[in-house]
Amino acid sequence: MLIPPPPSTPYHRLARTAAHRWWRPVVGTLFIAVAGVVVTMSVFLAVALAAAVAGRPEADGVPSFGELTDLAVAFLSIAVLLPVVLLAARWIQQRPAGTVSSVAGRLRWRWLMVCLPVAFVAILLFLGGGLGLTAATGGEAGLGADLAGWGPFAGSMLVLALVVPGQAAAEEYLTRGWLVQAFGAWFRSPWLPIAVQALVFAALHGWGTAWGFADLLLFGLVAGWLTVRTGGLEAAIALHVMNNLVSSVLAAAYGELGMDQTAADMPWQMAVADLPVLFGYAAVILWLARRRAIAAVTPAVPIEVPRQPVPELRQIGQELDAARRPEISR
Template sequence: MLTVAEPLSPYHRLARTPAHRWWRTVLGTLFIVVGTTVLALGGYAVVTSAAVVAGRPDGPDGLPTFGALADLAVSCLMIAALLPAILLAARLIQERPAGTLSSVTGRLRLDWLLTCLAVAGVAIALFIGTIMVVDSVTGADTDLTGELAGWGPFLGSALVLLLVVPPQVAAEEYLTRGWLLQAVGAWCRRPWLPITVQAVVFAALHGWGTPWGFADLVLFGLVAGWLTVRTGGLEAAIALHLANNLLAFLVSAAFGEFGVDETAADMPWRYVVIDVPVLLGYAAVIAWLARRRNVRHTTPVPPVPAALPATFGRLPHAAGTAAQR
């Protein structure tokens, strides 16, 4: 039997249900790790085997590959394998609705997600545009200074990216701002420790690059975690993450440059200086919109059933007539 948190619970407390036990979180986490590993390695083996059969050349890792774009797509889908494992862990092991990972309403609020995505698109476009201008003025050596790839290759790459980046982003958000934040939040009434823990883990999962890059990822995680609790769901965090990854990949596709070796953890200091005000500005705008639109940030109170009118003797004539039809 599925159970839910008590009414008026904030997002980070949604795993604190009557069925909550410490071992359920531990077992669920192990299930996520094992399940994702099996799915990801299985998918990778299928793609690699297909490349061998097709006689494809070896890639940087010494295994046959279908090219840089295919490698990026496979990498995204391997991460996306987290998503079904996380949802199943919540439902089968924690015995709560999987939708409580999405928001306090038990579902992903698509209208709010689209609103956040519009704001995030503007913020990330400003971030990337400023980076390109700064690099151009300073003469910094980047991969985005060559010739454009052309409309044909770009549109083909864009189609692939639109298919694989959203599930990759969703999986990362459901893992960190969802599962992990709620797992720690089940033991904490206040949200700051869960927000901080998931932000550090989120940064660590991207690797240990430059100190500036790691700090920027921690800030990204803090902003996304705070917005998740403030707005009662993952929509604002997913929107920011999706806009960031998708626009960055699309810009790379325009120049025919794909690579999975570098992550945001390798970000230089000049990019971090640009990113900090963008992240804080996004958080301020989303918080303002959430307050203006009264976006729910706690679980609703079940409606109290209306008392039935007392009936004495025989039914009223109208009711009796309706019953006879």
């Protein structure tokens, strides 16, 4: 039996239902870790086996369909974590899986559509400012000198459109969703859950430059804070999807999709440019959330007062009038 959270519950406390026990977040996290590894390895092995059967050449000792396919498989291996997180909430915490999405018990698609264009503009400002600052300071932009051409670019765009949204959303459901709510079931204040998930988020991207790690940590803090303040993952998903999609499209345009660098390897110029963009995005989203009255807590259960049907009330009134009226004999 699934038990929903009580009324007026903030996002980070949605796992604190009547079914909560101290061990459920621990078991759920272990389930996600083990199931995630199993599913991820299954995806890699299935693709590698298919490549071997097709007689494809090896890349790093493993049969491969090419760099673009390998990139798609890497994104998909992360995307499969999303249903694993939802199953952990439903099976282990015995609550509706939609409570990982928002206080409404589902992903609020209209609110997500509002956040996406704001995130798009924010990422354009981030990339433009970062690349401009890099060029002005004599740094390496990390992009090739020549464009890849329309054919390879179109193929890359098709793959990116299919796999990037799922990959970015899965990371949000794992960190800003599961981890925030897992620690939120133990702690009333949202700050420790936000800090823990931001640290895990940065660590999962690997250890690159100090600037890259700091930027990922800040991204996690801002996204986690927005998630709690707006009562759902929509604002964080929008920013994450646009960040990964726009940066991947830029890399695809120069034929650099196969490079091994990640956000953890970010130079100081990009990190500096990202600082005002993240805070600006947060300010705009909070302003829009207030204007649109986006709920940050679960709705109060309305008190249903039973009502008599109108015909019945009319009949009772007629009977009362007849009882008061004296009988007239003829």
